[in-house]
Amino acid sequence: MRFFIYLLLLSLVACEYNPKKLPILGEREIVNGDTIYHSVRPFQFINQDSQIVSEKTFEGKVYVVDFFFTHCPTICPKVTKQMLRIYDKFKNDDRVLLLAHSIDARNDTIGRLREYANNLDVKSSKWHFVTGNIDSIYNIATDYYSIAKTDPDSPGGFDHSGRLILVDKKRRVRSFCDGTDEKDVTRFIRDIEILLNEKE
Amino acid sequence: MADGTGLKNVIPPLKNSEFLKNNQSSLTCLIRKGTKDTINVNGKIFKQPMPGSPKLTQGDITNIINYINQAWGNNYGIIKYDDVLKQFESCR
Numbered sequence: 001m002r003f004f005i006y007l008l009l010l011s012l013v014a015c016e017y018n019p020k021k022l023p024i025l026g027e028r029e030i031v032n033g034d035t036i037y038h039s040v041r042p043f044q045f046i047n048q049d050s051q052i053v054s055e056k057t058f059e060g061k062v063y064v065v066d067f068f069f070t071h072c073p074t075i076c077p078k079v080t081k082q083m084l085r086i087y088d089k090f091k092n093d094d095r096v097l098l099l100a101h102s103i104d105a106r107n108d109t110i111g112r113l114r115e116y117a118n119n120l121d122v123k124s125s126k127w128h129f130v131t132g133n134i135d136s137i138y139n140i141a142t143d144y145y146s147i148a149k150t151d152p153d154s155p156g157g158f159d160h161s162g163r164l165i166l167v168d169k170k171r172r173v174r175s176f177c178d179g180t181d182e183k184d185v186t187r188f189i190r191d192i193e194i195l196l197n198e199k200e
Numbered sequence: 201m202a203d204g205t206g207l208k209n210v211i212p213p214l215k216n217s218e219f220l221k222n223n224q225s226s227l228t229c230l231i232r233k234g235t236k237d238t239i240n241v242n243g244k245i246f247k248q249p250m251p252g253s254p255k256l257t258q259g260d261i262t263n264i265i266n267y268i269n270q271a272w273g274n275n276y277g278i279i280k281y282d283d284v285l286k287q288f289e290s291c292r
Contacts, residue, residue, distance in 0.1 A: 073234075073251035077207055084208070119209035119248055156251060 022166075022174040022195055026145065040143040040171040045101070045132035048114040049124045053099070055171060057128070062195050063097040065165040066179060067141055067148040069104035070116045073155045075162040079179035083164065084120060087127055089189055095196055098127040101141070103148040103158050105134040145173060166191055204272035210248045212241035215272035224276065227265050228287035231256065258284050 026038030044054045064086055068076040083098060090096035102108035113129040120127075131137075141148040144165045151159035166175040166188065174195055177188035201207060204215030214220055219241040223230070234252030238245060256264070262284045269276040 071249055071251045073253050077211055078201060080210070081201055081207055116210065116248065121208055155253065155255065 020194055021198055022191055025173040025175075037170075037172050038143075040167060040173070041140065043132075043136065043140050045130035045137070046110060047124060047128040047130050048110060048117045050110050051124075053128050053130050058097060058099070058167070058171070060169055061095060061097050062169060062174075062192065063099050063167050064192070065099045065101070065144050065146070065167060066163070067101045067103050067137075067146055067160050069102050069156065069158060069160075070108050070112055071104070071156065072158075075180050079162045079164070080120070082179050082182065082185045083127075084122070085185060086164075086189060086192070087122055090192070091126065093196075096192065100127065100129045101137050101148070102129065102131045103134075103137060103141075103160055105131050105137070145176065164188060166195060168195060204268075204274075209244070209246065212239065212244070212246045214268045215274065216242070217274075218242055220268065220274070221276050224265075224269075224279070225287065227279075228261050228284050229291035231261055231264060232288070233291060258288050261288070 024037045028035050028037050030036070040055075042055045044052060047053045064083070066079055066083060068079060070076075080100075083100065086096075087098055102113060108131055110131065113131060117124060117127065117129050138148050141160075144167070146163050146165060147159065147161040149159050150157060162179040164177050164179040164185065165173055168174050175188060175191040177184040177191075179185065201211075204213060206213040212219065219239060220227075230250070232252055232254055234250040236249045238247045240246075258281065262279060262281045265279045265284065268274065269278065
């Protein structure tokens, strides 16, 4: 009997101290005994409602990031369709936001972004479509471990990855998936739920 | 998308599309050059410009048209390589 109680206690302790957690991705360094994790730099862009969107917009939220352009002839529509799945799944959950960066500042004016968002029938308080200084957008893509650059040889004139990136409240990258792969996005949606259930 | 249903009001459907059925003679140019026109597909208005794909060859386009004409239950006929060639020349 005593052995069973011991076993029970042990399993309780195990549950308490090993909650399911996502890894914190990227480089890290130890400073004075503390681990400093890679995090996304502060930013400031403009969304489809001409509102400033910055790291403050995402304070206390987890968010999903992608890079696209509205006249993209290749993978973007597929990726947007998967972003829409995530939008629908967390539509009524205020803890989750979406952030789509246009990588074509010349063509994707605020008006174009607004029309695109309207055509998707999504709320701008939930899903921000942003434009801004193009170098800032290309640079922040590297913080999210994604790729965005101009490339005359690519269809549409831009080379970019269809990756979706999951970011936590401390702007640390916690998960990603291939936004063109429906199954991988299903796994990614589970990761979002794990992150939401993580203890601080 | 892969199921031919499009994307909300951004991309029109190809499945069961009156527009596709009625515009067979201009499909080659549409695929090559895209369009900025507003189009009406099954009574719904689409304004999002369609990007062109200028690098596709005549063979690619023949295959694409024959695919979208026959996929998802569509039955809009078969296009011949020579017909695509003619359309291709007319929209250089």
